[in-house]
Amino acid sequence: MKALPGHVERYGGTREFSDGSIPANLLRSHCTKAGTWAKIVVLEGRLRYRIFEPEFEEVELSPDRPGIVEPEVPHEVEAPGRVRFRLEFYRRSGSGRRPSGQSLLKIRDEFVGALDTHGQAE
Numbered sequence: 001m002k003a004l005p006g007h008v009e010r011y012g013g014t015r016e017f018s019d020g021s022i023p024a025n026l027l028r029s030h031c032t033k034a035g036t037w038a039k040i041v042v043l044e045g046r047l048r049y050r051i052f053e054p055e056f057e058e059v060e061l062s063p064d065r066p067g068i069v070e071p072e073v074p075h076e077v078e079a080p081g082r083v084r085f086r087l088e089f090y091r092r093s094g095s096g097r098r099p100s101g102q103s104l105l106k107i108r109d110e111f112v113g114a115l116d117t118h119g120q121a122e
Helices: 101-118
Strands: 008-013 037-045 047-051 057-061 067-069 075-078 083-092
Touching: 037 047
Parallel strands: none
Antiparallel strands: 008 083, 037 067, 037 083, 047 057, 047 075
């Protein structure tokens, strides 16, 4: 299983999602932008995580097995049953100032909005 590189720091995250509230664009192929990693943190249940490049891989995520999303790599998730999860976003250490709480809410809202509109985090 992939791991976050040692040179990244957390800068944001999403609210909690459930099998009934997953944004539609997370359920189809999308990418994070250059320099952005994500960690899929399952709080309860299971989540199917598909990575499409450089070769296809499908992993079942659980509270004991988070998923790592690498920059610009197409991927999607699927909820085969009840699930609760959230996303955490990471970037290279020192690549920017730490956002305030208000900025983090804006980052989260923009990310979810971008997924709902474009299928890719911008």
